[in-house]
Amino acid sequence: MTTSGTTSSETGGTTRTRRGVGILGTGVIFRAYARGLSTQPHLPVLRVADLDEDRARAAAAEWDIPRIGTAEDLLADPEIEIVVNITPPGAHAALTDAALRAGKHVYVEKPLAATVADAERNVATARETGRLLGGAPDTFLGTAGQTARTAVDSGLIGRPFAATSFVRSSRAETWHPEPSFLFRAGGGPVLDMGPYHVAALVNLLGPVERVVSASSRPEQQLLVTAADKRIDRVDVEIDTHSTAILQFASGALATTMYSFDVWDTELPHIEVYGTEGTLAVPDPNYFDEPVRIRRRGEREWRELPAAIARTTPEPPHPFRGLGVADLAAALDGEPHRTSAEFALHVLHVLAAVQEGSLDDGVVAIPSRPRRPAAVAPQA
Template sequence: MTTSPRARIGIVGTGAVFPAYARGLAALPGLPVIRVADLDLERARTAAAEWNVPAWGGTEELLADPDVDVVVNITTPGAHADLTDAALEAGKHVYVEKPLAATTEEARRNLATAERTGRLLGGAPDTFLGSAAQTARAAVDAGLIGRPFAATSFVRSSRAQTWHPDPTFLFKRGGGPVLDWGPYHIAALVNLLGPIRRVVGATGNAELEIPVTAPERRVERIDVEVATHATSILEFTSGVLATAVYSFDIWDTDLPHIEVYGTEGTLQVPNPNHFDSPVRLKRRTAEEWTEVPPVLPPSTPADATGFYRGLGVQDLVGHLDGDAHRASAGFAFHVLDVLERLQDASLADGVAEIASSTERPAPVRGARPVVG
């Protein structure tokens, strides 16, 4: 018996992140990818053949296809806003790779277009919907570390210049460690601790020209146009204070990705760019770290190779069916609003108030509680 699709997906952008969406959506029921598009038509054709997508072509063809219900926008950050508007105007629901747009000004325009057209807009990252982030959330909610009062968040270089054939976009408007990796961390922290109300920080650069050493590189050097090192203090509406360091310049470190400190213990949260890794807990009276039992089954298969993405698309379609919208445009906008303040922060600017806010996302349906 053939099951009717819940929504038919069209993906715009078949670059480095495309396989993660193709792989992840193929593992989710009822979300077939029926068309792909790219400025490079040969790349679109190749991607369609490799992933058994029935149609391929240019963006205008995809937006005009009446069979496409949801457009997944995984173009480069500087192109996000215009494509999102065009897709919404074409009557499609849209899910956007992070960040929601290159600037909050562009993102506000997208929010207005979504409201005017009556289409649904959601945005990455979706990793906070996975087992690790939901387990950490359940541990905080159960009081396993008492009352949270502080946190740390640390990003080191992804070393993209050693493996990406053209990582230029990472060092231009809409890129940098704050807008590239920061969305994963800020989304994870807001999921754990709620919205952020003010920030203070400073940014800088270790180098203004980056050599590219990737074996199949298409460029040799990149002129850096954004801050590649940022240090910040985040104050949450709840009163929690977090220290954040987001850097493309730090090559190696043993610091944890995220830790949350409470009156009764410490919670160590794994890489928020992944769905499934152990969450570790050390209570004040304990001698050893323990693992918190996962509250959800793994979001990726045990034998998975490469990244998986798609839970955010499933979340958007689930909202169309009546469930909560967790990776919503409002949530993604708040994340971008915080990150934009951090992108070019200067101590001379003092404390910056965050104009936006958001609801703490609802726990994922089916997540089990943990026992305190």
């Protein structure tokens, strides 16, 4: 094992600096990160930490990770340069702050923090310490997100003026043994699935300028029917159906509906409407599904050729980690696409969607990050 600057590896024809990685949290999303980082040989995972030591030990054994321990052990490890924080959202802010102050660069699973105030404090700490902070989602860096981006940038649909974005229920109560966290503060469809959609829209259309929204709570309690359920019912403590209009700085408008109550729909995940055609963008929770287009005057939809090489190995799921690689590349001077400023902007938009009401009227979004740089095709 070596520290950064002593060993490099070839990734996509580019020499990358080796940087040790430590992962905080070994819950459901851990395998996706472990799998994704296993495709990045310059980013070896050297240590994992979890409050559940047995779970951490099992995760380390499964993925040949040499060390486990507490969060304090991980932050004190001199071989770890990048910390990946995939703890529950309520724990994000405190652990991110501690990692930054320990001299680590940090990549955080979505959302950047459970509240806007916490996220803003983390961004300030990153500036204060001179460390790099980035955050999920990273799926817009994948083949689908970049193929759609190329189509927009090359004018295939003319000038984009509108979009739609829809999330239906994940039906968590039918498969998750204890889904209460999804129906409490910090959960809900806006903060659970909304980050993927808003990040995808900002990648395509640029930053959001204003939001008007309304939310409701159709059910007060839900029956849990998962085969291995640990509880019988879930109290719904937050609004679970939100609709909004997003106005982008470019002038484009997006109509969104993010819901845990819509059980089925034939609505698309994302569509972008331009003066010369329509772009159908697949589920932004994934990386490599096809992008389709139908231009003015065409009689049928057609699939667009991929703009970049396939992102994920077969089978494609679960997979995460492109954002960690993006942060590492930024340390080598490349564009930081999943930057803290980008992740904070997404959270600003989601907070406006979730917390706004018709009585509030239009809510101005305080942040205005640059649109992330497009991913260049590999040579």
